[in-house]
Every structure is written in C-alpha cells, then in structure tokens.
Amino acid sequence: MDVFEAIKSRRTTNGYFLDKPLSDEHIKILLQSASYAPSHFNSQPWRFVLIRDKARREHLGKIAGRSMREVMAKGNFWKRYLKYFRFSKEETDKSGDGIHIDNMPAVLKPFIKYLFSEKGGEMMNKLRVPYLLAIDSKKLVSRSPLILGVLLTKDEYKKDDLSGMYSLLALGMAIENIWLAATALGIGVQFISLPMEAGGAYWQECIDMVQPPENYELIALFRFGYIDPNAKRPTIDWSSTQRKPVSEFCYEETFGNKWIPKE
Ligand SMILES: Cc1cc2nc3c(=O)[nH]c(=O)nc-3n(C[C@H](O)[C@H](O)[C@H](O)COP(=O)(O)O)c2cc1C
Structure with missing residues (x-):
C-alpha cells in the first residue's frame, strides 16, 4: 500500500474484529514498524506487551466494561469532552x-442531544446508557485477538523534564507507525x-496485569484484530x-496568518 493511501485510510475500528488470531508474522511487522520510528538520540524509549491469552483478554474486557459504566454513570467523562460531540452531519461538516x-437504539434517538448535554446525566442513567456502553465495551475488548500494552521507560519519561515530552512524542510516532502498518x-x-x-x-488492575518493572510506566492500551467488513456496529457508536x-x-511565518495552499 502506498504510504499516503495508508495515511488517509487509517481509521479507528469501533466494532468487532474477525474471530481470528493475528499471525506472529503480522505482529512482528507491526512491532518492527514501531522500531523504525524516530526517537530522541535513538533512545527507543518504548516497550510493548502483547496480551493474547483468552482468560486475560476477558479479564481486561471486564475492567473495560466496569470502568466504562462507572465513568459514564458519573457523567464527568462526557461532560468534560462535550465540546467534541456532534449530533448531525451538518455539525460535523x-x-x-x-x-x-x-x-x-431508536428509542434513544429523540433524546440523544439532551442525553449528552450538561443536564442529561439523570436521564442518561434512567435510559441505562452507561450499561449499554459497558456491555459493548466488555465484549469488544475481550473478543479482540490482541491487546497491546504500550510503555515508556521512566529514565526518559519524566513529567517535568524535556525528555518526558520527547519520549511521548517518540511513542506517538511509534504508535502511528504500528497503526499505518496495521x-x-x-x-x-x-x-x-x-x-x-x-x-x-x-488502571491499577491493568498495570497489575502487565506487571511493568519499577522503571517502566504503562502509558496506554490498544486492541487489535483483523477487520471484519460485515461487523455489526456497537449499540451506541460514532464516526469521525x-x-x-x-x-x-496551518499558518505562514507567524501564528494566525493563514496559509492557503494553491489548488
Ligand atoms: C490520545 C488518544 C486517545 C483516544 N481515545 C480513544 C478512546 O478512548 N476510544 C476510542 O474509540 N478512540 C479513541 N481515540 C481515537 C480517536 O477518537 C480517533 O483517532 C479520532 O476520532 C479520529 O478518528 P480516526 O482514528 O478513525 O481517524 C483516541 C485517540 C488518541 C490519539
């Protein structure tokens, strides 16, 4: 695949994957792609942990489901990110x-804008939205053939140090390489x-599963699987x-001076 085509077609997969393990050959390509990412002084500050064992994926699925339910029921998550929620194509355009x-679900459609509003919390819980999201989240995670734990060395990832920012930048580039190869x-x-x-x-339960040594920090978890073109969408879902x-x-020379590329 041409690089620009891969960049443009890379997407987040919200739904289920094919019920098929990822081949070792493909996993190796993903991680080799990470290794080619740039990093400060070629420090390669990242580490990855593959979680493929079914019982462990199911355990992570339970954590994902329970955390989804709690966060959504509390309301702070979607209130915090409300500014990014869109409810029509016109709004997104x-x-x-x-x-x-x-x-x-059709029963939620008339209320959706109200549900995801400052005042929608009570109604959201009454209509069991956190429960619906949690059920999907649990299944989506536990049925993913691969969960990838992404870590940084604390030798570099120091929050008040430039190297902390450098290592996060490098990790982002490594993850993007993985995503493009995927x-x-x-x-x-x-x-x-x-x-x-x-x-x-x-989060501590996730850390306990990955068991990083003292000088490594678990930064994020991702789920992977072969794309199923016929996958059913999650009950409540989004696109972007x-x-x-x-x-x-993009600005020219100084911030605010718009750069308008020629057609
Ligand atoms: C730091 C970060 C956190 C994200 N968190 C989530 C998440 O919790 N759940 C999810 O489905 N996608 C998450 N995403 C994916 C974004 O929602 C997604 O990249 C964005 O909507 C653009 O869609 P696309 O990836 O399909 O192009 C995250 C992406 C980044 C970079």
Whole structure:
C-alpha cells in the first residue's frame, strides 16, 4: 500500500474484529514498524506487551466494561469532552472535528442531544446508557485477538523534564507507525482509554496485569484484530472521518496568518 493511501485510510475500528488470531508474522511487522520510528538520540524509549491469552483478554474486557459504566454513570467523562460531540452531519461538516454520534437504539434517538448535554446525566442513567456502553465495551475488548500494552521507560519519561515530552512524542510516532502498518495488513486498531479515564483501582488492575518493572510506566492500551467488513456496529457508536482543511490549521511565518495552499 502506498504510504499516503495508508495515511488517509487509517481509521479507528469501533466494532468487532474477525474471530481470528493475528499471525506472529503480522505482529512482528507491526512491532518492527514501531522500531523504525524516530526517537530522541535513538533512545527507543518504548516497550510493548502483547496480551493474547483468552482468560486475560476477558479479564481486561471486564475492567473495560466496569470502568466504562462507572465513568459514564458519573457523567464527568462526557461532560468534560462535550465540546467534541456532534449530533448531525451538518455539525460535523461545519466544525471539521469531533465525533459524530451516528448510531444508537431508536428509542434513544429523540433524546440523544439532551442525553449528552450538561443536564442529561439523570436521564442518561434512567435510559441505562452507561450499561449499554459497558456491555459493548466488555465484549469488544475481550473478543479482540490482541491487546497491546504500550510503555515508556521512566529514565526518559519524566513529567517535568524535556525528555518526558520527547519520549511521548517518540511513542506517538511509534504508535502511528504500528497503526499505518496495521492498515496495510487489514488489521484494525482502537485505543482503550476507559480504564485510564476511570483511573484509581481500574488502571491499577491493568498495570497489575502487565506487571511493568519499577522503571517502566504503562502509558496506554490498544486492541487489535483483523477487520471484519460485515461487523455489526456497537449499540451506541460514532464516526469521525471529517477533517479540517489545511488552511484552518496551518499558518505562514507567524501564528494566525493563514496559509492557503494553491489548488
Ligand atoms: C490520545 C488518544 C486517545 C483516544 N481515545 C480513544 C478512546 O478512548 N476510544 C476510542 O474509540 N478512540 C479513541 N481515540 C481515537 C480517536 O477518537 C480517533 O483517532 C479520532 O476520532 C479520529 O478518528 P480516526 O482514528 O478513525 O481517524 C483516541 C485517540 C488518541 C490519539
């Protein structure tokens, strides 16, 4: 696959993957792709842990489900990120960013905008939205053939130090390399952030599963699997294919002076 084609077709996979383990050959390609990412002084500060064992994936699925339910029921997650929620194609076209909640049970449709609003919390819980999201989240994680734990060495990842920022940048580049290689191989990827968003005991349980030594920090978890073109969408789902035009985020010489590329 041509690089630019891979960049443009890379997507987050929200739904289920094929019920088929990833081949070792493909996993190796993904991780070799990570290793070719740039890093400060070629430090390669990243480490990865493959979680493929079924019982362990199911355990992570339970953590994902429980954390989703708690975070959604509390309301702080979606209130915090409300500015990125869109409810129509017109809204997404206008802003060019955010996520469009475009799939939900028919009974929720008339309320959706209200549900995801400052005042929607009580109604959200009454209509069991956190429960619906949690059921899907648990199944999506536990049925993914591969969960990838992504870590950084604390020798570099120091929060108040430039090397902390450098190592996060490098890790982002390594993850993107993995994601692009996955795209070329027909493998889907999704960030699993709810245990981290829930924090506390939920995130600690994930750390306990990965068992990083003292000088490594678990930064994120991702799920991987072969893309199923016929996969059913999650009960409540979103899409985010829209992008801002270059002229809206790139400036010439000084910030604010829009760069408008020639057609
Ligand atoms: C730091 C970070 C956190 C993210 N968290 C989540 C997440 O919790 N769940 C999810 O499905 N996608 C998550 N995403 C994916 C974004 O929602 C997604 O990249 C964005 O909507 C654009 O869609 P695309 O990846 O399909 O192009 C995350 C991405 C990044 C970079």
